[in-house]
Amino acid sequence: MLEAKHLHKSYTLKEKNGWLSRRKQQIKAVNDLSLTIEKGEIIGLLGVNGAGKTTTIKMLSTLLAPTSGTISIDGINAVKQPELIKRRVNMIAGGERMLYWRLSARENLMYFGRLYGLNGNTLKQRCRALIDKVGLTEFADRPVERYSKGMKQRLQIARGLINDPDYLFLDEPTLGLDAPVARQLRVLVKSLAKEKNKGILLTSHYLEEVEELCDHVSIIEKGHLLLQGTPRRIIQTIVKDRSLIVVMKTLDKENWHWLKQETDKLGIHAQKKETNEGTRVDMKATFDMTSSFLALAQKRNLQLIRFDAKKPNLEDAIIRLTEVHD
Amino acid sequence: MWIAFSATFKRQLITMRRAYPWSFFIGHILDGVYITIFAYLSYHFIFQGQLNTQFVSYTGTSDYLSYVIMGGVFNSFAVSLLMIVSRMLINEMREGTLEALLLTPSSRLGYFLGAAIQGLMRSGIEWLAIICVGLFFGLNLVAAHLALLLPIMIVLCFALFAQALVLGGFMLAFRDTYITQNTLFVIMTLVSGVSFPPQFLPDWIQGLSLIMPLYYGLELMRSVMTHAAPSSDILYHLLSLSTLGILYFAIGLLFMKRMEKSVLEKHFG
Amino acid sequence: MMKMLTICQAEMRKSHRHNFNNRLIYFSMFLWPIIQFINAYYAFKPFNLGQNSPLSRFVPVNKLGLFLITGCIAYIFFWSLVQSAWMMGYERQQGTLELILLTPASRTLIMFSRAAANLIEAVWMFSIFAILTIFFMGGLHIAHWWLLPFAVMVLLLSAVVWGGFLNTIFLFSRDAGFLYTLFEAPMEFFSGVRMPIMAFPIWAKVIAFVFPLTFVLTILRAIVMDGKTLGSICIPLIELAIILIALTAASFILVRYAEKHAKETGNLTFF
Numbered sequence: 001m002l003e004a005k006h007l008h009k010s011y012t013l014k015e016k017n018g019w020l021s022r023r024k025q026q027i028k029a030v031n032d033l034s035l036t037i038e039k040g041e042i043i044g045l046l047g048v049n050g051a052g053k054t055t056t057i058k059m060l061s062t063l064l065a066p067t068s069g070t071i072s073i074d075g076i077n078a079v080k081q082p083e084l085i086k087r088r089v090n091m092i093a094g095g096e097r098m099l100y101w102r103l104s105a106r107e108n109l110m111y112f113g114r115l116y117g118l119n120g121n122t123l124k125q126r127c128r129a130l131i132d133k134v135g136l137t138e139f140a141d142r143p144v145e146r147y148s149k150g151m152k153q154r155l156q157i158a159r160g161l162i163n164d165p166d167y168l169f170l171d172e173p174t175l176g177l178d179a180p181v182a183r184q185l186r187v188l189v190k191s192l193a194k195e196k197n198k199g200i201l202l203t204s205h206y207l208e209e210v211e212e213l214c215d216h217v218s219i220i221e222k223g224h225l226l227l228q229g230t231p232r233r234i235i236q237t238i239v240k241d242r243s244l245i246v247v248m249k250t251l252d253k254e255n256w257h258w259l260k261q262e263t264d265k266l267g268i269h270a271q272k273k274e275t276n277e278g279t280r281v282d283m284k285a286t287f288d289m290t291s292s293f294l295a296l297a298q299k300r301n302l303q304l305i306r307f308d309a310k311k312p313n314l315e316d317a318i319i320r321l322t323e324v325h326d
Numbered sequence: 327m328w329i330a331f332s333a334t335f336k337r338q339l340i341t342m343r344r345a346y347p348w349s350f351f352i353g354h355i356l357d358g359v360y361i362t363i364f365a366y367l368s369y370h371f372i373f374q375g376q377l378n379t380q381f382v383s384y385t386g387t388s389d390y391l392s393y394v395i396m397g398g399v400f401n402s403f404a405v406s407l408l409m410i411v412s413r414m415l416i417n418e419m420r421e422g423t424l425e426a427l428l429l430t431p432s433s434r435l436g437y438f439l440g441a442a443i444q445g446l447m448r449s450g451i452e453w454l455a456i457i458c459v460g461l462f463f464g465l466n467l468v469a470a471h472l473a474l475l476l477p478i479m480i481v482l483c484f485a486l487f488a489q490a491l492v493l494g495g496f497m498l499a500f501r502d503t504y505i506t507q508n509t510l511f512v513i514m515t516l517v518s519g520v521s522f523p524p525q526f527l528p529d530w531i532q533g534l535s536l537i538m539p540l541y542y543g544l545e546l547m548r549s550v551m552t553h554a555a556p557s558s559d560i561l562y563h564l565l566s567l568s569t570l571g572i573l574y575f576a577i578g579l580l581f582m583k584r585m586e587k588s589v590l591e592k593h594f595g
Numbered sequence: 596m597m598k599m600l601t602i603c604q605a606e607m608r609k610s611h612r613h614n615f616n617n618r619l620i621y622f623s624m625f626l627w628p629i630i631q632f633i634n635a636y637y638a639f640k641p642f643n644l645g646q647n648s649p650l651s652r653f654v655p656v657n658k659l660g661l662f663l664i665t666g667c668i669a670y671i672f673f674w675s676l677v678q679s680a681w682m683m684g685y686e687r688q689q690g691t692l693e694l695i696l697l698t699p700a701s702r703t704l705i706m707f708s709r710a711a712a713n714l715i716e717a718v719w720m721f722s723i724f725a726i727l728t729i730f731f732m733g734g735l736h737i738a739h740w741w742l743l744p745f746a747v748m749v750l751l752l753s754a755v756v757w758g759g760f761l762n763t764i765f766l767f768s769r770d771a772g773f774l775y776t777l778f779e780a781p782m783e784f785f786s787g788v789r790m791p792i793m794a795f796p797i798w799a800k801v802i803a804f805v806f807p808l809t810f811v812l813t814i815l816r817a818i819v820m821d822g823k824t825l826g827s828i829c830i831p832l833i834e835l836a837i838i839l840i841a842l843t844a845a846s847f848i849l850v851r852y853a854e855k856h857a858k859e860t861g862n863l864t865f866f
């Protein structure tokens with residue numbers, strides 16, 4: 001289990017003002033953040049740009065030392081014994097960095113593998129297996145500079161798995177990938193957690209991805225934890241509003257008055273609009289109003305052309321959250 | 327440490343084979359060759375072989391051309407080796423691989439040594455090329471203390487390696503390679519006795535030569551390759567060079583460690 | 596002409612902004628040349644510099660310092676432009692070069708304006724150093740006072756033409772650093788910056804006459820050191836003029852070609 005407790009990180013920025021004098025400025029990138037990752041679990045870390053996600057990941061992977069707070073991985077203190085931790089974790093960032101462009105995929109993997117102390121046949125086999133796994137077999141001996149973005153990203157994933165880490169941190173791994181490749185990646189991540197029992201921390205700006213993959217989600221803002229829970233729970237607690245859109249061929253005055261009265265009674269806010277499709281009624285409520293509306297419609301035998309019940313998703317939740325806090 | 331060493335060595339070898347840094351290569355050779363040609367032209371065509379008596383008393387030889395050509399040869403060698411090692415980490419930073427590297431639990435010393443030994447192959451080729459050119463322009467090699475050649479070369483390489491670590495630390499600190507390295511190199515070329523004995527310089531500048539491994543290296547190499555010097559001098563210079571190397575090495579390692587940390591903090595992305 | 600001034604102004608503002616932030620210029624255009632000047636001076640020390648020195652066949656021994664500093668200053672003018680052309684490599688990498696070529700401004704004009712704009716920015720510091728040094732060393736010998744501004748104008752004009760030509764060449768090259776190393780030392784070396792070219796053997800003289808800097812230096816030194824009049828230096832002046840015209844023409848043709856090439860292969864962004 002990975003446990004991070006009360007992490008703080010502040011960067012010191014030195015700004016020149018004038019010729020010699022410098023002003024120091026503290027930026028709190030992470031502020032009292034606590035996290036746990038169990039093996040076999042995928043945790044999502046969400047937040048707007050600059051919320052402190054990358055900083056958190058760098059601290060967990062021992063690249064950055066926290067200003068204060070503790071990180072322990074399977075009982076080992078990550079701040080005090082980074083060498084031990086480095087063997088058990090790895091990090092993958094989106095984009096095309098973190099690879100040697102002049103080397104081929106295989107050479108990259110061999111190089112990093114050796115730096116993890118692997119050698120000989122074990123290393124060769126692992127490299128081959130990883131290359132197959134990410135589907136680069138054909139291009140394994142081509143220099144990386146001639147790879148496409150998606151291929152580089154896949155190679156990055158292979159690099160991140162070279163030491164067979166127990167915990168894997170993914171910083172926007174699907175950045176700039178096309179839909180099928182992103183889809184493959186998600187399948188891979190899921191299988192790593194569920195079949196290989198790795199603990200995974202994932203940041204992403206694609207919320208459907210997070211919703212689909214993550215068992216738990218932490219939302220941070222300005223380095224501070226706002227909310228933690230399963231995606232469903234978060235949506236339920238934040239997005240109270242649900243909406244229902246119905247279009248009917250005709251809706252006469254009398255029926256509309258009746259409908260308005262009935263919905264008001266139930267606590268549904270309804271509005272009528274004439275469109276070229278027919279008459280449209282938009283309804284909003286804090287609960288699922290599908291069944292109650294259908295019952296009403298049946299009573300008066302209303303003819304429905306269209307019936308849209310919109311389910312709120314994580315995106316609505318995040319937008320709502322940040323709106324509240326701004 | 328061994329694995330990190332050999333892995334880095336191999337990686338650099340592949341990189342070199344795939345994209346040989348020709349402009350550095352040619353640049354270093356040309357630098358040496360120009361010093362040679364300059365000496366040759368001035369000696370024969372301007373001064374008709376007439377030297378200053380002070381030169382002979384400072385250097386213990388009247389073979390001006392061998393003196394300067396050796397200067398050019400080893401100046402290029404030093405510049406080349408210093409550049410290769412010192413630019414390693416900052417190049418990783420620029421290429422975006424620094425984080426991936428620091429994520430691994432590998433030995434940093436092994437990494438640098440791998441780069442240095444591989445770099446030595448490159449510098450060695452350049453070195454040979456300049457010596458060959460030098461032979462045409464009047465370099466006279468005499469084997470004075472041949473047995474000492476290898477130990478001296480090893481100590482010199484070590485001292486330059488150590489100096490490169492310190493230089494690399496400064497590069498990371500200033501987030502710059504070009505200015506930092508060239509400022510060192512112009513000063514080094516001036517004070518290390520490359521094309522004239524440093525005794526000609528004013529005292530306060532001359533003092534700088536004492537912290538340049540190249541200065542001792544040149545004294546030593548000249549005294550085993552071009553003219554015999556008393557063994558007491560050789561011993562003294564060898565000792566100074568080793569001490570300087572160890573000093574640089576200790577400072578360099580500490581400095582690098584510190585800079586690594588601060589680079590990760592200050593480096594966005 | 597007005598166009599050139601506007602572009603020049605724009606370039607100047609840009610390079611000022613750029614260089615002000617990066618300290619490169621203080622080092623490469625001021626500190627390093629001074630140290631190299633000192634190095635060049637001391638490199639003569641091992642030789643016989645007494646009364647009977649063979650050097651005095653070409654340069655009076657007591658004017659060696661003046662000889663070197665005039666060489667250095669002219670060299671800096673030319674060298675700064677090699678460097679600014681080298682910076683094109685960065686513009687190419689950042690893709691701003693392509694943006695420049697997107698504008699309707701005349702390409703050749705841009706190349707020359709760029710050179711002119713960067714020149715002033717780069718050389719003023721070393722110029723001050725050189726003037727002070729000359730002032731303290733003494734030994735100037737000028738026939739008419741107006742020949743001094745004339746010499747400066749010749750220096751400026753030829754440097755700009757040279758720089759425009761280099762900018763054009765660097766438009767092509769993928770590894771501009773290579774050209775940089777190729778140009779750096781030979782120019783210093785064979786143009787007579789540190790040595791009187793009259794002393795060179797034939798093969799070295801032939802190389803010397805490739806660089807316009809050689810002629811500029813001949814003219815500059817004739818004016819400030821030997822007190823020659825305009826009449827007696829007209830031959831090198833004509834030679835210089837021919838070279839400058841040839842370089843300008845070559846730049847025009849090359850720019851055309853470079854742009855055509857870039858349009859076909861898209862290699863401006865290929866780095």
Ligand SMILES: Nc1ncnc2c1ncn2[C@@H]1O[C@H](COP(=O)(O)OP(=O)(O)OP(=O)(O)O)[C@@H](O)[C@H]1O
Nearest residue numbers: 011029048049050051052053054055591592593594
């Ligand atoms: N090296 C640094 N020095 C100073 N401040 C930094 C540094 N790195 C990040 N910051 C600041 O810390 C805060 C958090 O940055 P971080 O990169 O962790 O955000 P993020 O959540 O990953 O954002 P994004 O979604 O854009 O990747 C930001 O305000 C950023 O400006």
Ligand SMILES: [Mg+2]
Nearest residue numbers: 053054055171
């Ligand atoms: Mg980030």
